[in-house]
Structures are given as structure tokens and as C-alpha cells.
Amino acid sequence: MINDTMKIPQATAKRLPLYYRFIQNLHASGKQRVSSAELSEAVKVDSATIRRDFSYFGALGKKGYGYNVNYLLTFFRKTLDQDELTKVALIGVGNLGTAFLNYNFLKNNNTKIQCAFDIAPEKKGKLIGDVPILPMDDMEEYISNENIPVAILTVPAPVAQMITDRLVKANVKGILNFTPARLNVPPSIRVHHIDLAVELQSLVYFLKHYPTQELEE
Numbered sequence: 001m002i003n004d005t006m007k008i009p010q011a012t013a014k015r016l017p018l019y020y021r022f023i024q025n026l027h028a029s030g031k032q033r034v035s036s037a038e039l040s041e042a043v044k045v046d047s048a049t050i051r052r053d054f055s056y057f058g059a060l061g062k063k064g065y066g067y068n069v070n071y072l073l074t075f076f077r078k079t080l081d082q083d084e085l086t087k088v089a090l091i092g093v094g095n096l097g098t099a100f101l102n103y104n105f106l107k108n109n110n111t112k113i114q115c116a117f118d119i120a121p122e123k124k125g126k127l128i129g130d131v132p133i134l135p136m137d138d139m140e141e142y143i144s145n146e147n148i149p150v151a152i153l154t155v156p157a158p159v160a161q162m163i164t165d166r167l168v169k170a171n172v173k174g175i176l177n178f179t180p181a182r183l184n185v186p187p188s189i190r191v192h193h194i195d196l197a198v199e200l201q202s203l204v205y206f207l208k209h210y211p212t213q214e215l216e217e
């Protein structure tokens with residue numbers, strides 16, 4: 001998770017995992033330095049934005065040298081708390097939830113879906129991608145005893161708010177909401193809403209109205 005005390009603009013913070021993944025790959029291939037042009041090509045963010053982003057990280061590229069890969073890797077590890085495993089709970093093991101359980105989030109960063117919950121009795125006790133599916137009755141107790149700070153919500157929209165209220169009681173700090181429901185939460189809880197239909201619509205709109213150059217920001 002990104003350290004709250006750091007003064008990195010939100011738009012920059014959102015690009016951190018993208019940079020981190022690429023820098024990890026560079027490091028693994030033994031590369032010592034990288035130019036903003038190479039980074040730009042790889043992560044599809046224009047190089048002026050990259051230079052501005054990296055100046056927030058205290059990484060000032062040198063002309064003709066670029067950025068030091070080791071420095072960047074250390075910075076991203078620290079900033080994204082890569083040394084610390086963030087536990088995640090998933091609620092709703094249907095089509096979407098099952099796909100997430102089968103996808104190994106640990107491949108790219110240190111978040112791990114530790115447990116899943118579903119109301120369907122036939123799913124109880126099953127393992128999907130090594131993640132156990134537990135009954136909804138146990139949700140609050142399990143999440144709060146295990147100190148799980150993040151939940152992914154993949155339930156039908158009509159029950160999303162009711163489950164969110166329960167997650168808040170269980171001391172969850174962040175919710176990744178895949179349902180179309182708009183969630184009400186206390187100000188201390190962060191909700192990120194991922195609406196695939198809206199994202200798709202927005203992509204189609206941008207393709208129609210903006211030349212590719214302006215798509216990158």
C-alpha cells in the first residue's frame with residue numbers, strides 16, 4: 001500500500017504499480033539503467049509525465065544516462081510496501097470472483113487473496129486457486145480476527161451495500177468494488193470502483209474523439 005504521508009499526487013501514485021512491474025523486469029534482466037524514452041515506450045506513458053512522476057520519487061534522471069534501476073526498485077519496494085504482504089478477502093465467488101481467485105495476484109505484487117466468502121451453501125468449504133470459500137456467517141469475525149484490510153466485492157449489485165456495511169464493521173479499510181452499485185461508506189474507508197462498462201465506453205469515446213498522442217495521459 002502507498003504510504004499516506006508521502007506527498008505524491010494521486011495520478012502519479014496510480015502509475016506506481018505500472019512502473020514498479022517494469023522496473024522489476026529490467027532488474028531481473030540485469031539492466032542497470034533506463035531512459036525515460038525506454039520507460040515511456042514500455043509503459044505507454046509519455047516521457048514528460050514520466051520525468052515529472054519520477055521527480056516526486058527523488059529520482060532525477062541524468063542526460064545521456066537515464067535512471068538508476070536499483071535506486072528505482074528500492075524506492076518502489078519501500079513505497080508500495082512490497083516487503084509487507086497485504087491480505088485481501090473476496091466476497092462473491094461467482095463468474096468474476098472465481099476468475100480472480102484463479103488469477104495469482106502474488107505474481108506482480110504483494111497482495112494475496114487469503115479467503116473468499118459466498119452465500120451459496122454448495123460453495124462452502126471448496127478451494128479455488130488454493131483460496132478457501134467460507135460461509136457468510138463467519139465473515140466479520142474472520143476478517144477482523146485476521147486483520148484483513150482490503151476486500152474485493154464481486155456480489156450482485158442489490159446486496160453490495162448490505163455487505164459493505166458488514167465489511168465496515170469488520171474493520172476493512174479499502175474496498176475494490178466491481179459491482180455497479182455506488183457504495184456509501186464512512187470517510188475513513190476508501191472505495192475504488194471498477195465499472196468495466198464505463199471503462200469500455202470511455203475507451204470507445206477516446207478512440208473516436210482524440211488522436212492517439214493525447215490518449216496517453
Ligand SMILES: NC(=O)c1ccc[n+]([C@@H]2O[C@H](COP(=O)([O-])OP(=O)(O)OC[C@H]3O[C@@H](n4cnc5c(N)ncnc54)[C@H](O)[C@@H]3O)[C@@H](O)[C@H]2O)c1
Pocket residue numbers: 091092093094095096097117118119120136153154155156157159163178179180196197
Ligand atoms: N461477470 C462479469 O464479467 C462482470 C463484469 C463487470 C461487473 N460485474 C459485476 O460483478 C458482480 C458479480 O458478477 P458475476 O458475473 O460474478 O455474478 P455471479 O452471479 O456469477 O456471482 C455472484 C456471486 O455472489 C454470491 N452472492 C449472492 N448474494 C450474496 C450475498 N448476499 N452474500 C454473499 N455472496 C452472495 C452468489 O452466490 C454468486 O456466487 C455483479 O455485481 C456484476 O454486475 C461482473
